[in-house]
Amino acid sequence: MEALIYNTEMNPNAQQTDSLPVPHADALAQSEALIDLIRERIALAGGWLPFDRYMELALYAPGLGYYSGGAMKFGRHAEDGSDFVTAPELSPLFAKTLARPVAQALERTGTRRVMEFGAGTGKLAAGLLNTLGAGIDRYEIVDLSGELRERQKETIGKDTPEFASKVVWLSELPAAFEGVVVGNEVLDAMPVRLVVRKLGAWHERGVVVFDDCFIFDDRPIFMDTQVELIDVAIDKVNDDEPFAEYLTEMHEAALAFTKTVCTMLTRGAAFFIDYGFPRCEFYHAQRVTGTLMCHYRHRSHPDPFVYPGLQDITAHVEFTGIAEAGTETGADLLGFTSQARFLMNAGTTEVLDELDPADVRRFLPTANAVQKLLSEAEMGELFKVIAFSRGLPDTLEAFAAGDRSHTL
Known part of the structure; x- marks a missing residue:
């Protein structure tokens, strides 16, 4: 000892x-x-x-832990009391781009519900709701933090009042779910x-x-x-x-969570976005x-x-294990690729093109944020996207090029 x-x-x-x-x-x-x-x-x-x-x-x-207490957590600067920034906080284009493969999965499986785990400040939920709009019936959020649930309600009510009535917060998971599951930076926060x-x-x-x-x-x-x-x-x-x-x-814990979600998913798709590596890289000598x-x-x-309780504790995700956990339930591995490739395949540059470059105050900060999302030196390579599906007849455009499932 x-x-x-x-x-x-x-x-x-x-x-x-x-x-x-x-x-x-x-x-x-x-x-x-x-x-x-x-x-x-x-x-x-x-x-x-x-x-x-x-x-x-x-x-x-309960009431004392980092995610169950009242710490600020998400934000752009230390001065606002936050500890880190996530992709939805960097730019609304992240949610607007992610909405494209989410919409494709909903359409191709004939489903109309979205479930998000760990919704943070609600920025991703608001962005997806603004883009998906009338295409969904319910947007369900699972979050352990009462403080964050209040922030989510405030953000969604402010940013997408038209669709705020479609949002519900769940205290427990349903036995079965048809639709699309989204989890951005959820797996890394599970105990190891x-x-x-x-x-x-x-x-x-x-x-x-x-x-x-x-x-x-x-x-x-x-x-x-x-x-x-x-x-x-x-x-x-x-x-x-x-x-x-x-x-x-x-x-x-992350493997058990993945199995639970993929077992619950009876039709639709589940997207998980997080930093990490396939097994051969994770357990590198x-x-x-x-x-x-x-x-x-x-x-x-x-x-x-x-x-303790005031700082985040994380670990990178070992994605081969996540892939095995999902497919062991009978779900299909829809794809695995870098965040940069996923967003580019999904059309993030097209979304950026919708902005007027002449509007410098709006365009330049957005372009800088997108660069962070895509750059290999920033989030583009370290972050990966893995997805599972049931009842989806083929792949999605977001995984059509650069899929790395063979590395798992």
């Missing part, structure tokens, strides 16, 4: 988090309440809590297990309390349970150096420290113990 101290309060020389802004008193009080709750859960678990359970509490503990290979043996990384602080603690995974916990693909990482230390994530990352006031750092 080995403990790893990974907290800036215990390591004042840490360089990656010492420049983070200090939250205001009310936010710190909320974080302290969550810390007390996590300490209780660690004690109840016998003094050691798997990291995925810590991450679940940090993000989703941390596993580390040391001296040729796998360990699971958990959280303990030491000197009143949270620290990492690695526990060996016994051979009789190793097959259940460790993916075969992980175990073959860097076979030339089997004793080299290697830290990575496992994505049981050189990716020795994993992909876990935290976001606070538009700054990224690797310490998940800083301001």
